Amino acid sequence: MEITNFNFYKKKWKVLSETIIKPGLESIQQALDKLGNPQDKHRIIHVAGTNGKGSTIAFLSAIAKEHGISYGSFTSPCMVDVHDQIQLNGHNVTSEQMDRAFQKMQQAGLSEMLTDFELLTVTAFLVLEEEALDVIFIEAGMGGRFDSTNVMKKSITVIPSISVDHTNFLGDTIEEISWHKAGVLKENCKLVIGPLVGEARTVFIKEANEKSVSVIECERDFIIKNNTYTYCNIQFELLRPGMIGNHQLSNMALSITALLECGFSLEESKTQLAVGQASLSGRMEKIKEDIYFDGAHNQASIDALVETIIKHFPNKRIHFIIGILKDKDYVYMLRRLEEVGSSFEFVEFHHERSLSANELYKYCLHDDKFITKDIEKINIKNNLNNDVTIITGSLYFISEIRRKTGK
Structure with a gap:
């Protein structure tokens, strides 16, 4: 890469x-x-x-x-x-x-x-x-x-x-x-x-x-x-x-x-x-109110993300925007995120090891899910009712969003 x-x-x-x-x-x-x-x-x-x-x-x-x-x-x-x-x-x-x-x-x-x-x-x-x-x-x-x-x-x-x-x-x-x-x-x-x-x-x-x-x-x-x-x-x-x-x-x-x-x-x-x-780009990084970047990309970091959501965002709907590399355990990642997620947006991004959004959509068991093929069309904004949006799955994905959107 x-x-x-x-x-x-x-x-x-x-x-x-x-x-x-x-x-x-x-x-x-x-x-x-x-x-x-x-x-x-x-x-x-x-x-x-x-x-x-x-x-x-x-x-x-x-x-x-x-x-x-x-x-x-x-x-x-x-x-x-x-x-x-x-x-x-x-x-x-x-x-x-x-x-x-x-x-x-x-x-x-x-x-x-x-x-x-x-x-x-x-x-x-x-x-x-x-x-x-x-x-x-x-x-x-x-x-x-x-x-x-x-x-x-x-x-x-x-x-x-x-x-x-x-x-x-x-x-x-x-x-x-x-x-x-x-x-x-x-x-x-x-x-x-x-x-x-x-x-x-x-x-x-x-x-x-x-x-x-x-x-x-x-x-x-x-x-x-x-x-x-x-x-x-x-x-x-x-x-x-x-x-x-x-x-x-x-x-x-x-x-x-x-x-x-x-x-x-x-x-x-x-x-x-x-x-x-202390702060770090791409690790529960607050972009604006109720919008976060978190580059969780393996079992342990996804577990930590889910634990953080349960502790810090109780009773809130969580919208995930996700891009994952194909050599990661994406099935495990999806199962854990489905425990706390209210909706899922799967995105195509430009990395030689990126997993297709279609594949993520297919393996996701949640009913509220959709695909965004063009990363520049991601709508990063506050959800209704003070819901929380978390962009996650890969630091490479977050890096590309940052370059494309200027966030």
Whole structure:
């Protein structure tokens, strides 16, 4: 899948890459060696796992900003275009910074060495290398062990959750998926983990022991209860995340713990303010009154979405606007959404792995359903009687709607 506006720089600087997924680290490590290994110039918090990566980085960024900690970040996928994937102190990378990175890659002879995501990862490290930053936050891509972000010598690793996703690449079981994700652990470094299911926790603890990694675990070493965070002799009260959903409490706690383990001193009042202001595009993102984007795209994130709807929107009719990738468990997703949905609108969107709206319509068991073939004809507006509209199914779908509608 083409990364929006990335081709502009590839063509301008004649640095070509393949638009495929090719797990493995040999090529990107060779490329980074040619550039002097920019990935090893800063302290890094590496966020991997299945769900919660983006939200965790949003909390990390908000807390860092409020405390005057200079930071950079690299996240996926883009929400509008490639520039929002690389940020410096919350600001998108500029075209001038992208040009400088591509000039270096051209001079190093990287053309045709890498895949698109590998090239983008190298670009991010080059951009971040230019700045005097206190810390950088890196979001792992699809996997972990063979993911192109897994190239730094040291990092604090954060794992918010593990669930079934990307089974065609990572395996069908929690154990197989966890093995891929646990590959991001670095020798003699630290691991901060959320409330993982038993099978996943077992895999991570085994990998941590083999690599002499210190494990700091949610609900064992640090806790978040009644909006109070406690870790060792530190206690922060009245922490109310700006992002809704019970799962955001653990993501928030992971972020606080990771920054503390990175050596930063945090203040209660500044942390309270930061977590309340933290937000993330496409994750229960409020577009206007009673209209939300939420990129739930697998079993765990759909479960979290349904739980959030039940808690925050009782007695309201829920209208879903849905676009899903065909390699997702869309039948499970539909069954869960049918538990809380009042009406369903299935949309065609332009992604090489998108599932047809006709197929979704066929599998949906709800009576109130219809198809919109042209994504530009989606009518995103308040429903009658203060009903709630939720656009969901895929972050790629949400990204396209955002570009088409300007939301």
